[in-house]
Amino acid sequence: MAAQPAPPAPVQEPGLRARKKQRTRDALIEAAHRLFLVQGFARTTVDEIADAVDVSQRTFFRYFANKDEVALAVLAEAEDRFIQLLRARPAEETPFQALRAAIVGAWRDRADLRNTGPCSVTAALELIRMIEDSPTLLASHLRRVTEQERVLVGIIAEREGVDPAVDLRPAVLAAAFGGVLRAAHLSWSPDQEDNGPESMVALIDRYLDQLVPALAGHWRS
Amino acid sequence: MAAQPAPPAPVQEPGLRARKKQRTRDALIEAAHRLFLVQGFARTTVDEIADAVDVSQRTFFRYFANKDEVALAVLAEAEDRFIQLLRARPAEETPFQALRAAIVGAWRDRADLRNTGPCSVTAALELIRMIEDSPTLLASHLRRVTEQERVLVGIIAEREGVDPAVDLRPAVLAAAFGGVLRAAHLSWSPDQEDNGPESMVALIDRYLDQLVPALAGHWRS
DNA sequence: CAGATTATGTCAGCCACTGACATTCGGCAA
DNA sequence: TTGCCGAATGTCAGTGGCTGACATAATCTG
Numbered sequence: 001m002a003a004q005p006a007p008p009a010p011v012q013e014p015g016l017r018a019r020k021k022q023r024t025r026d027a028l029i030e031a032a033h034r035l036f037l038v039q040g041f042a043r044t045t046v047d048e049i050a051d052a053v054d055v056s057q058r059t060f061f062r063y064f065a066n067k068d069e070v071a072l073a074v075l076a077e078a079e080d081r082f083i084q085l086l087r088a089r090p091a092e093e094t095p096f097q098a099l100r101a102a103i104v105g106a107w108r109d110r111a112d113l114r115n116t117g118p119c120s121v122t123a124a125l126e127l128i129r130m131i132e133d134s135p136t137l138l139a140s141h142l143r144r145v146t147e148q149e150r151v152l153v154g155i156i157a158e159r160e161g162v163d164p165a166v167d168l169r170p171a172v173l174a175a176a177f178g179g180v181l182r183a184a185h186l187s188w189s190p191d192q193e194d195n196g197p198e199s200m201v202a203l204i205d206r207y208l209d210q211l212v213p214a215l216a217g218h219w220r221s
Numbered sequence: 222m223a224a225q226p227a228p229p230a231p232v233q234e235p236g237l238r239a240r241k242k243q244r245t246r247d248a249l250i251e252a253a254h255r256l257f258l259v260q261g262f263a264r265t266t267v268d269e270i271a272d273a274v275d276v277s278q279r280t281f282f283r284y285f286a287n288k289d290e291v292a293l294a295v296l297a298e299a300e301d302r303f304i305q306l307l308r309a310r311p312a313e314e315t316p317f318q319a320l321r322a323a324i325v326g327a328w329r330d331r332a333d334l335r336n337t338g339p340c341s342v343t344a345a346l347e348l349i350r351m352i353e354d355s356p357t358l359l360a361s362h363l364r365r366v367t368e369q370e371r372v373l374v375g376i377i378a379e380r381e382g383v384d385p386a387v388d389l390r391p392a393v394l395a396a397a398f399g400g401v402l403r404a405a406h407l408s409w410s411p412d413q414e415d416n417g418p419e420s421m422v423a424l425i426d427r428y429l430d431q432l433v434p435a436l437a438g439h440w441r442s
Numbered sequence: 443c444a445g446a447t448t449a450t451g452t453c454a455g456c457c458a459c460t461g462a463c464a465t466t467c468g469g470c471a472a
Numbered sequence: 473t474t475g476c477c478g479a480a481t482g483t484c485a486g487t488g489g490c491t492g493a494c495a496t497a498a499t500c501t502g
Contacts, residue, residue: 238448238449241449242449245449276450276451277450277451277452278451279450279451279452279453280449280450280451283449283450
C-alpha cells in the first residue's frame with residue numbers, strides 16, 4: 001500500500017466540486033469589485049453581481065453573508081496573512097516591534113504574490129478608498145477590524161506570557177496599534193505619484209513612529 | 222423698543238412646532254430603547270417603534286436616517302458633551318491629560334444630569350452592551366466614533382498650535398485614545414456589583430494608565 | 443384671516459436578505 | 473456502469489429597511 005490510486009490521499013487536490021466552488025467564489029469577488037469600481041458600491045445591486053457570474057441571487061448569499069462581505073473579502077485574506085506573520089515573529093522582539101514587523105511584512109507579501117487581479121496592492125488601495133466613502137462599508141470594515149483586534153490580544157498575551165484578563169497591556173496595545181493603522185490608511189491619498197506598496201509601508205512607519213511622542217508632554221515648537 | 226411683546230425675541234422658547242418636534246423625537250428614542258431592551262435590536266421593527274409613538278413609519282425616517290441612529294442617539298449627545306468639555310480644558314494640560322480629563326468629566330456629567338430615563342448612566346451602559354452584541358449596531362457605532370476622532374484631531378492640533386496635515390501626532394493620539402476607550406467599554410461587564418459611573422471612570426483610568434507601558438519593552442515578569 | 447412653510451400620512455416601489463422546497467450535480471461504492 | 477447520497481443551485485414567496493412623490497393637515501407670518 002505505497003500510493004493509493006487517486007482519491008483517498010489525505011492531502012490531495014480538492015476535487016472537482018471544491019474547485020468549482022472556489023472558481024465561482026473568485027468570479028463573484030472579481031465581478032463585484034469591477035462593478036463597484038465602475039459604478040460605486042451603493043449603486044451596484046447584488047442581482048447585477050450574480051447575473052455577471054450567471055448565478056442566482058440566492059447563490060450569492062450562500063457564498064457571502066451580505067453585500068459588504070464580498071467587498072471586504074480580499075482584505076480579510078490580508079488580515080489572515082498579518083496574523084500568520086505575527087505568530088512567526090521571534091520571541092526576542094517586543095510586542096510593539098513584532099506588530100510593526102508583521103504589518104510591514106503583510107504589505108510586502110501582497111506586493112510579491114500577485115501584481116494584478118483583485119488581490120494586488122493597487123486593488124487593495126482602491127478598495128481602501130472605496131471603503132472610506134461608503135458609510136455602510138466603512139462600518140462593517142471597522143467591525144471586522146475590531147474583531148481581529150481580539151485575536152491580536154490573545155496572540156500578544158501569549159507571546160509575553162501574561163493573562164489578558166488581568167494585564168491590560170495586550171488589549172491597550174492592540175487597540176492603539178489598530179487605531180494608528182486605521183489613521184494611516186485614512187491618510188493615504190491615491191493621487192500621489194508613488195503608489196507602490198512601499199509608499200504605504202513608509203506611511204505606516206511614519207505613523208507608528210509618532211505613537212510614543214504623541215503621548216508625551218506638549219508639542220509646541 | 223425695550224422688550225418685544227413675545228414671539229420676535231431672538232433667543233426664545235422655541236415655539237409650539239419645535240417643542241412638538243422635540244417631544245416626538247424624545248418619544249421615539251424612549252420607545253425604541255424600551256423595545257430594544259425587551260426584545261432585542263434585530264427583532265424590533267421600525268413599524269413597532271413608530272406604532273408605539275403613534276406615528277407613521279415614514280415619519281420615523283424623517284427623524285432618524287436609519288434604525289441604528291435612534292439607538293445611538295443618546296450616545297451621540299454624550300460625545301458632543303465630551304467635545305465640549307475638551308474645548309474647555311486649560312491650555313497648560315498636555316493633549317493626553319486634556320483628553321483624559323474630558324472623558325472622565327463626560328461620564329460624571331451624565332451621572333449628575335439625570336438618574337433615570339434613556340440618558341442615565343445605567344441606560345448608557347445597557348446600551349453599550351446592546352451595541353456589542355448587535356453586529357450592525359456595533360458597525361455603525363464604530364463609524365460614528367471614527368468620525369468623532371476627526372473632530373478630535375482638529376481640536377488637539379489647534380490646542381498645540383500644530384498643523385495636523387504635517388504633524389501626525391494629533392491623528393495618532395486621537396486614534397490611540399479612541400482605541401483604548403473602546404477597549405475599556407468592551408471590557409465593562411454589567412454583572413459586577415458596582416455599576417455606577419465611578420466604576421466606568423475607574424476602568425477607563427486603568428486602561429489609560431497602561432498606554433505608555435504597553436508600548437515599551439517586554440512585559441515578562 | 444389668507445398665504446407661505448413645514449410636518450405628517452399614504453402609497454408605491456426598490457433592494458438586501460431569508461426560509462422552504464424542488465432539482466441537479468459531483469462523489470462514491472456496489 | 474449504475475445507483476444512491478449529500479452538496480450545490482435555482483425558484484419562489486415573503487419580510488423588513490428605506491426612499492421618492494404627492495396630498496393633507498398643522499403651524500407660522502403678516
